[in-house]
Amino acid sequence: MEQTRPARAQKPMRLTPRIALLCIGIFCLLSGKSEAFDTFTAHGGPVKDFTLSNDGSILASASYDYSIVLWDSETLSPLGRLIGHDAAVVAVAFSPDGRYLVSGGDDYSALVWDVSDVARALP
Numbered sequence: 001m002e003q004t005r006p007a008r009a010q011k012p013m014r015l016t017p018r019i020a021l022l023c024i025g026i027f028c029l030l031s032g033k034s035e036a037f038d039t040f041t042a043h044g045g046p047v048k049d050f051t052l053s054n055d056g057s058i059l060a061s062a063s064y065d066y067s068i069v070l071w072d073s074e075t076l077s078p079l080g081r082l083i084g085h086d087a088a089v090v091a092v093a094f095s096p097d098g099r100y101l102v103s104g105g106d107d108y109s110a111l112v113w114d115v116s117d118v119a120r121a122l123p
Contacts, residue, residue, distance in 0.1 A: 042061075042069040042071075042078040042081070043061065043063040043064075043065050043067065043069060044063070044065035044067075045063050045064035045065035045088070046063065046064050047061050047062065047063050048062050048063060048064060048088065048089065048090045048091070049061070049062040049089075049090060049091045049092050050062065050092065051092050051093050051094055052073060052094075053073075053094050053098055053115070054094055054096070054097075054098035055098060056073055057072070057073055057074075058070055058071065058072070058073060058079070058115075059071040059072075059073045059076070060092045060094070060101055061092070062089035062090060062091060062092040062103060063088070063089060064088040064089075065088075066083065066085050066086065066087060066088060066089060066105070067081050067082060067083050067085075067089065068081070068082040068089055068092055068101070068103055068113075069081050069082075070082065070118070080118070082101075082103070082113060082118065084103075084111050084113075085103065085105035085106075085107050085109065085111065086105070086107040086109075087105050087106035087107035088105060088106045089103050089104070089105045089106075090104060090105060090106060091103065091104040092104075094115070098115065099114065099115055099116070100112050100113065100114060100115060101113040101115055101118065
């Protein structure tokens, strides 16, 4: 007789802002409410990654156009563009304390941006 083991209890998944946005998007697609989606254009190429700041005020998107665009998370209007990579930017994340924004690119480099310096430079 073959024995089976009981399934392990899984830890609850921590809901990060990125997962929350993805869940909302999937829900809207499945519910047929595609009018909830708008198109926001500030990049010259496809967006590879995005992240929300710890306080929820800034959304950063990374693109194949070698740049990072910072967005106001309430109005979704672009605040400014960060240029520094020599190839596509494929990953972007805020540090746990919210002080830094880190970007990784296909140029094999990781750039660290001081968020307070960036905020002062924005119009």
